Amino acid sequence: MKTTTLGIACALALAACGENSPPPAPEPPPPASTPAPTAPAPVEPAAPAAEAPAATADTVPGDAKPAAEVSDCSTTIEGNDAMQFNVGSITVPSSCSEFTITLRHTGQLPVNAMGHNVVISRASDRQAIAADGAMGGVEAGYLKADDNRVIAHSDLIGGGQTTSVSFSVSAIQGDGPYEFFCSFPGHWATMRGTLQVG
Ligand SMILES: [Cu+2]
Numbered sequence: 001m002k003t004t005t006l007g008i009a010c011a012l013a014l015a016a017c018g019e020n021s022p023p024p025a026p027e028p029p030p031p032a033s034t035p036a037p038t039a040p041a042p043v044e045p046a047a048p049a050a051e052a053p054a055a056t057a058d059t060v061p062g063d064a065k066p067a068a069e070v071s072d073c074s075t076t077i078e079g080n081d082a083m084q085f086n087v088g089s090i091t092v093p094s095s096c097s098e099f100t101i102t103l104r105h106t107g108q109l110p111v112n113a114m115g116h117n118v119v120i121s122r123a124s125d126r127q128a129i130a131a132d133g134a135m136g137g138v139e140a141g142y143l144k145a146d147d148n149r150v151i152a153h154s155d156l157i158g159g160g161q162t163t164s165v166s167f168s169v170s171a172i173q174g175d176g177p178y179e180f181f182c183s184f185p186g187h188w189a190t191m192r193g194t195l196q197v198g
Pocket residue numbers: 079083114115116117182183184187191
């Protein structure tokens with residue numbers, strides 16, 4: 001019956017029974033009250049540095065993916081959170097004078113983590129366009145301003161968004177081959193396909 005006795009003793013002399021219950025946790029120290037000189041905002045997650053992709057310019061891009069379905073001089077393609085377009089080639093009917101590519105980002109990641117766009121250029125210009133674009137950052141849509149190697153491009157979008165780009169078909173009837181690709185750093189390794197007039 002020691003417990004009971006102790007209990008009563010405690011009831012009579014609360015202060016003496018401190019050992020039975022842990023002392024109240026000390027208040028957390030107040031946050032350092034130095035007038036916070038705004039710490040440099042953490043730069044947005046380092047864009048995956050243009051890691052050397054295994055694919056080279058000589059590899060046929062998107063060769064394992066289906067061709068885009070085209071109708072009314074337009075097509076809709078998809079980009080996802082796994083850094084993939086759903087098609088590997090787009091053939092523009094020669095009867096079209098203008099062509100529109102709509103891009104749906106079917107993923108959920110935000111634009112600064114998994115942004116996608118559609119850039120149209122000569123295949124031989126792709127790497128330089130992407131390298132220069134990477135320096136512009138996400139705000140610039142990962143494209144250099146007024147890059148005249150870019151034939152056309154859409155906005156850079158995040159998961160759940162849709163964008164589109166239109167261009168004159170005559171612009172891809174010159175000295176190709178031409179491609180569509182995503183200029184987000186590192187993405188073109190998997191996100192590109194052929195673009196031709198057929
Ligand atoms: Cu992308």
